[in-house]
Amino acid sequence: MTQPLLKVRGLTKHFAVRQGATGAKSAVRAVDGLDFDVHAGETLGLVGESGCGKTTTGRMLVRLLEPTAGSIEFQGRDITKLGRRAMRPLRQDLQIIFQDPYSSLNPRHTVGKIVAMPLEVNGVNPPGGVKARVQELLELVGLNPEHYNRFPHEFSGGQRQRIGIARALALRPKLIVADEPVSALDVSIQAQVVNLLRELQRELDLAFVFIAHDLAIVRHFSRRVAVMYLGKVVEIGDRADIYERPRHPYTKALLSAVPDVAAFGEPRQRIRLTGDVPTPLNPPSGCRFRTRCWKAQDVCATEEPPLLVREGSGQEVACHFPEPVGVGAEHVSEVAA
Amino acid sequence: MLRFLIKRLLLGTLTMFAVSLVAFGMFFMLPRDAVATMCVKNCNPERLERVRVELGLKDPLIDQYTGYMKGIFVGRDLGSAQGGYCDAPCLGYSYTSSEEVSDIFARVLPVTLSIVLPAAVLWLGLGIGLGMLSALKRGTVFDRLAIGFSLTGASMQLYFVGGMLMIIFVYTLKILPVPHYTSLWEDPLDWAGGLVLAWVALAFLFSAVYARLSRAQMLETLAEDFVRTARAKGLSKSRAYGRHALRAAITPIVTIAGLDIGGALGGTVITETTFGIQGLGRTAVEAVRLGDLPTIMATVLISAVFIVVANIVVDLLYAVIDPRVRLG
């Protein structure tokens, strides 16, 4: 395979917090050693419940947060140690779309100013002038270029998200981190925005890291999918493998919660996870999912399962007792391989 | 809670220390020739020089500062020119009135407290009461009058109000004596009669702020869900408003009241000057006119102590009223 556009190894972020009456310092292990690659023009879906560290990961990728440890290689260059000046040319290739279309646009700036901001900041003067470029971008994301002089409060949520997308595209990036770009939108608008992103990807040969808590949206959009749980990737692989042949019990549980038209009429077996997500301040030993897993055994508490390709499917799974391939939702435990 | 208290006290001490440094620094920023200013007769150079040495003005600044602070906490010897040994709390010696500064304050502090404390009770009661009532009677004639009152008060000048009160009650109607101070213990009636105009003037101006603030706070609180819930679950109007809304609305008012102590002290300076009553404020103004630096400096320190202490008290009150604060 060619060299990946983005290569993440051992990415870790711990937040220091004070807690208790004494104010003792401890660390929230928001992201704890992630490895994944993203190739040019490809989309990686990053899925997990809220609080699993996916947003933190996204922010580290565009250097809004400094990683505690690990490396992020972009086009073969480690960007975690670069200063602001050295980072500048790379910023143009690496952009982010935010979740909340209301707080992501400066309410006192016109749409034109918002979309032109990355150009202004980086001193880019596109041929034909900034205004022409901005109007071109607005048209590209399906907005009326004449709305250049309007203010964000005059637009709907979906339109605002389009403005945010136009801004991310202004510098012609190679990779965009989309941090739950549709979860704040009305259901009826979500599909339009996702389709817009898909069209843009095709036209502009963009790579995406698409963060979502919703497996359905990720499937629609991503070629590869990574499932996160408590700051770790538990399963990563091609879309087909993850959706058709999930091996990690957590993935399986997530998938069972998604209504599926194809399975209409068949009896649905939904796996209900019991208990709460443990606190990342003090994650469980060994396998982090063991406290909610119906297959957990003693080994899960003592040994952390490595992320490996298992026989029967192509994806990597971090589980001592992966689900068998081709079996439905009945819980057949397998003897440890 | 304990942690909060300790933190607050430490911060207050730090602030006091800084205030004393600033006040002291100011004291020494000036006088190339403070001694000459203080000297009234027989000012030959040798004599001036001797006074400088005696005052310790030739010592290093740090020694002068520690000497001054030592005087406050344990007392110190000021030398024969300044009346000999000065007991703690020693605030220095005033040349212009030939006595220890602490003696001056012992005389004028009761005067100022007699003005501020009753006035504060008056303005808090009047302001908060008016504000809350007008919020409950929103849109009525009473509300409009209360708004007018607070707008007027907020734009009025203390000395103008004071002057007008004197013109009306003392010179025209002649129902009140010319403002003056008598000790409360000697003649309570004369005490009140001599100070009532000062109270009214201060209360009129200061209650305006509270009326306005508590009206806004109360309106905001009344619109909140928990008050509606209290009403919906069958609590009487007075209970829902009195117990639930009042408590929530009063918290920010307490904060302002604490911050206002500085304003009130400034207010007494103007009040005392307007009515010609010899309290802390007027003493300070006169000290400034006469160049009596030890007195000025002591005034600054004492007012800062008032404010810092008031702020700590407010923070504690705040923690009592609003349980969320205790976590901080």
Place this chain on the structure above:
Amino acid sequence: MSLSQIETETAGVDAAAAPVAPQPGMVGRSPGRLAWARLRANRTAMVSGWIMVFFVVLGLAAPLVELVYGISPFEQFQDKIANNSLPLGYLGGVSGEHWFGLEPQLGRDIFIRLVYGLRTSLFIAVSAALLTTGLGIVLGIVAGYLGGWIDAVISWVIDFALALPFLIFALAIMPTVTARFYGPRDEIPVPFRIGVMIFLFALFGWTGTARLVRGQVISLREREFVEAARASGAGLFHILFRQLLPNLWAPILVSFSLAVPGYITGEAALSFLGIGVVDPTPDFGVMINKSLSYAQTDPAYLIFPGVVIFLLVLAFNLFGDGLRDALDPKSSR
């Protein structure tokens, strides 16, 4: 959200997001224009705004007024002062020639002195408000955005300055500073006195604005549009002054407009206490201080300057309130 919904919705892509019907001109109504429209609709604010403008113009045009009125602020009309030093006639000597009467003893014209007093007062108040607002904005933004120890230091200084009783400190500083530059028997020039007053206001006044701005910045700092700018490589200057500052104009304008009447009051108070502007210079505080000794015999001398300064402060306060309501429609009075 389900898969099926996505599939069905794809058919109608862009139907809802199609641009709204174009409006004439295609220029958006900025938040500022909306606030202006609200302000225009507020009658109290407009009336007080016009009164404010009237006072400002009167102050600025004081020499012109003097020319038309025909009397200088220093001219003494001793022939119209009785032996007991009170002005002849009723209401402190009000007449067609002297609209607000004459000062007792010196016999100077009160009206023209008030017009010039307006000038003194407004000059000091507006300069002080500009200075304090500027200082407050810079320090507030820096503290709020950078956080950490810079914020801790600035916040402490703010709390510290709030712990200092302004008037008493002013009393202490004024003579100290003057004594630093002038001997005990020197004549202290008026510009110096005014300068020290503005300096004093600036020293104590910036904390309010700084506190306000800091709070606003802290709430804005976490907004995603700031992160968007950072993600594009924006420097500190761009974020502070291009992204954050435009969102702060509303509270800054309000605090500025309410600071001016505060300093008008403060200036008059200092001069009243004898540590601000002093006599030959026309000033409200000085006039009222002198008038108090005549409160019994010549009440008009107190009433004219008192009412003028009241109206002046009231107009500024009411306009400031209106401005706040217009800029922040949620706040109720």
